[in-house]
Amino acid sequence: MEKIIFFDVEDYEREFLLNNCQGSYDYVFxxxxxxNLKPLxxxxxxxxxxxxxxxxxxxxxxxxxxxxxxxxxxxSVGFNHVDIEFCKKHxxxxxxxxxxxxxxxxxxxxxxxxxxxxxxxxxxxxxxxxKVNPLECVGFELAKxxxxxxxxxxxxxxxxxxxxxxxxxxxxYDIKQNPxxxxxxxxxxxxxxxxxxxxxxxxxxxxxxxxNLHLFDSDAFKKMKNSAILINTARxxxxxxxxxxxxxxxxxxxxxxxDVLECEETLSNSDYLDDIDRLNNSYLKKTLLNNRxxxxxxxxxxxxxxxxxxxxxxxxxxxxxxxxxxxxxxxxQNNVIDELN
Numbered sequence: 070m071e072k073i074i075f076f077d078v079e080d081y082e083r084e085f086l087l088n089n090c091q092g093s094y095d096y097v098f099x100x101x102x103x104x105n106l107k108p109l110x111x112x113x114x115x116x117x118x119x120x121x122x123x124x125x126x127x128x129x130x131x132x133x134x135x136x137x138x139x140x141x142x143x144x145s146v147g148f149n150h151v152d153i154e155f156c157k158k159h160x161x162x163x164x165x166x167x168x169x170x171x172x173x174x175x176x177x178x179x180x181x182x183x184x185x186x187x188x189x190x191x192x193x194x195x196x197x198x199x200k201v202n203p204l205e206c207v208g209f210e211l212a213k214x215x216x217x218x219x220x221x222x223x224x225x226x227x228x229x230x231x232x233x234x235x236x237x238x239x240x241x242y243d244i245k246q247n248p249x250x251x252x253x254x255x256x257x258x259x260x261x262x263x264x265x266x267x268x269x270x271x272x273x274x275x276x277x278x279x280x281n282l283h284l285f286d287s288d289a290f291k292k293m294k295n296s297a298i299l300i301n302t303a304r305x306x307x308x309x310x311x312x313x314x315x316x317x318x319x320x321x322x323x324x325x326x327x328d329v330l331e332c333e334e335t336l337s338n339s340d341y342l343d344d345i346d347r348l349n350n351s352y353l354k355k356t357l358l359n360n361r362x363x364x365x366x367x368x369x370x371x372x373x374x375x376x377x378x379x380x381x382x383x384x385x386x387x388x389x390x391x392x393x394x395x396x397x398x399x400x401x402q403n404n405v406i407d408e409l410n
């Protein structure tokens with residue numbers, strides 16, 4: 070019977086996984102993420118399959134401990150937290166759950182945009198503190214404004230549909246152009262520089278690749294309008310943390326709605342405090358800056374929950390178990406390594 074270790078297991082996932090594993094697999098559910106902060110128990114190391122969310126960090130140091138690993142069944146679309154080169158070298162399949170959160174993430178991005186543009190969270194906090202000053206909470210309408218969407222895959226396309234409903238002008242930047250989005254939502258594909266200079270709002274929906282790491286650096290922020298808002302529900306590493314902090318503090322941009330940050334796991338995982346010496350200087354610096362960003366009045370930050378709806382979670386779990394069942398039957402589907410080759 071195939072042995073599977075499920076990491077990052079939340080309470081709401083447990084019943085579904087239990088119903089789909091009993092009688093079919095030798096399984097273990099682990100609440101904690103998989104990373105190099107704690108040693109792995111010996112009884113985990115003979116697992117042929119592991120399943121993780123993005124909270125886990127699957128480095129060579131972590132993966133090399135498993136003696137019989139054949140499949141990493143990710144409960145996410147993104148895979149930048151996995152050492153893909155190690156997996157290629159050792160014949161480990163890496164499967165994702167595509168298309169689970171197109172609506173969920175795009176709707177959340179719109180929510181962040183409305184929050185920052187209309188200063189909803191800020192006005193709520195002011196009211197709780199009995200410091201009501203309407204002049205501090207003057208926002209702007211979305212209608213007739215220009216939104217630049219970076220990455221027009223399934224989630225970016227859904228963002229375009231929603232932006233069209235707000236009567237926004239839509240600029241798009243992607244390595245591939247989709248004529249259907251031009252026809253249906255009047256998306257105008259353009260250069261990255263033009264998107265930076267003309268957009269009132271920029272929303273990121275691109276996967277992280279070696280080519281777009283720190284796509285938004287200090288030069289990019291300097292090209293943006295001082296009145297512009299940045300929305301990031303994609304990956305924190307698309308945005309260089311120091312540049313983002315400087316842009317917000319120095320009013321190079323008006324605000325940001327952020328569901329993801331570089332090194333975001335250090336804000337939410339207390340294991341990092343148990344042995345802080347494991348954090349290198351880069352992690353420590355970004356963690357400090359992230360904490361400063363959390364306290365800025367022109368930033369709204371959430372803990373990587375844009376995907377987090379009942380509907381999306383159900384799709385994630387269904388696809389994960391389908392991926393595992395197909396793999397056990399000798400078929401590989403949604404394999405990242407095949408797509409990259």
